[in-house]
Amino acid sequence: MKPLSIKQVALTTAALCLATATSVAAETRLILGEAGPNRGARAAALQHFVDEVTARTDGEVVIDVQWGGALFKANAAAGSIADGVADLGTIISVYFPQEMVGYGIADLPVVNSDAWVGMRATDDLMRGSEEIQANLADQNLVYLGTFTTSAVNIGCKDAAIRSVADIEGLKVRGVGAYGDTFKDFGANMVPMSIYDAYQGLDTGLLDCSQGYSYAVGALKQEEVMTSYTLLNWGQVGALGIFMNKDVYDGLDEGIQTAMADAGVAMADKLGELITADNEAAVEKMRAVGVEIIELDAVERDKLVETGAQYVDAWAERASGVGIDGTALLAEYDALLAKYAAERDDQGYPWTR
Template sequence: MTRRLKICVKSAILSAGLTFAATVTTAGTTLIHGEAGPNRGARAAALQWFADQVGETSGGELKIDVQWGGALFKANAAVQSVGDGVADMGTVIAVYYPQEMQAYGIADLPLENPDAWVGMRATDELMRNSPSIQADLADKNLVYIGTFTTSAVHIGCTGDAIRSISDIKDRKIRGTGAYGRVFGELGGNMVNMSIYKAYQGLDTGLLDCSQGYSYAVTALKQQEVMQNYTLLDWGQVGGVGIMMNKDSFDALSAAEQTVIMDAGSAMADEFGRLITTANAAAIDTMKETGIEVITLPQDDRAQLVAAGAKHIDTWVENMNAAGLDGSSLLTEYRGLIAKYSAEREDQGYPWTR
């Protein structure tokens, strides 16, 4: 039995009769996308835009059927599920896969770049053009398609606010990636919980605070259970994007592959527009509902940046141990951040030109 046939048989069993491999019909090819988040908020809008673009550009020959809310698989099962063919593609969050998605995790490092569009453009170019990253993904039967970002990392709490880094001590905090590790090193009691369950955690007292992203707070209605929200302007969790099953991708024609890849690249500009607007609107919503919005003092922010530096070094070491040149990738990525930061300064964002 070939690998492709094994995958199709496994997919059929797991989906209780639904077809999750590329399905050819008289109307063209339908690709199934698994998304753990709900069908609301900026990311959902960008994902739907991506699906619509693929349909329109292909003249209806390619269709993407998005399965929302973890209907196919949860966020912490996305890599295995897409690689095994449970879906043709899916949204992958790198922090849930510190080993498998280590290369993509470069976008999660606290590199003092909270700008969503700059981060997405830098990440997209690196993931799309690095032969070593492409080969690493191929080993997992994956192809990179496009990227989102959580945008700038902030923190929302019930009870006492975080007004300085000393306020982190002894708080029960949901955090992820290097940011979560720094919260723990500064005395926070870390709670392993996904962002999709943070509402319940804050509401029941399992959490005092949750690492958050402005648009996600309102998309997940967490403003209902928060009392304050502290702006950190530290960095972002940008290792969030679309991966495709390599067998499904390879089964497409060259023209169809180009349609998918072009829409994935363009998604960074569309999501940049959406997320910038959504973040501003979310802050307004929080203020309107009585949530105190606080900006962390610069001295405290500098201490967060310094505390995160060793986690950048650790990422480089781990990449080297995995057989990829971490130092070169980091240098290239920082150069791309500088490139797109300069473009933003010179030309503005694409949607304002």
């Protein structure tokens, strides 16, 4: 074989460098900020979103997740993403009641206790509402996908909630409109994080703690509970992934579609994981002797009726930023019915 000339070597080297540069340029690397740790069902669902984006773009988009608040804390997420501290990240609506007022619909105390149904209804609403999209755009944000903490329930030590009358006088850890409703029924509210509730129940600072089944299991709170009431009420679902709009607008349409599809798939994955975790946690409670109480629908409806004032207050706040809260609530209710019917007819996506 005839040796390559110096000129041929130079041309070959240049071609290789150009090919390498083109390959590198084809990869879009995005930074995602997440305040929570890399463990649990929500973290697994977020990682599923990341992996799906890469798979659906044939490796063109790679997302680097910065876990545990490395880039920003939860209460700074909206501004940090909008300002480009991260390209995308998780925003929890409760920290931004005015900025995320449209998204806050998923935190309202309406009848909506199924995690998957709630997420898919919320996801449809966020993608379909031009008012919400315009409000987010004004903040340089784009919605990508949603999570949920799942159904709100309440666990107690040396007490039991079998009716709303049982709430009066109890020392309760509760948050949001759900906690406000407990207060309306006579609970003495104790400001405490869910992570401190174990000690609060153990020492008597709390009689009861509002929470979620999987969280009870993860935090071993069944060790200090004697009863756990399934409220069949609602959930806290206004937390999800948002993206810097300037960065999003710079992506081609195919990548934008892939990210949207990955966001929908994320809700399905979290629905599968969190439903299993919740069921396992309740069985664990039963196994150690915690009384599992299912609140009667008549009693649950009393909670819904009293909590309606907070739904009305949300609609008024929404109107203040140009969002028709009343119309949005009607659309949300219809979407909840739509996905509940799909579940009943076809089962969950992961069982089909």
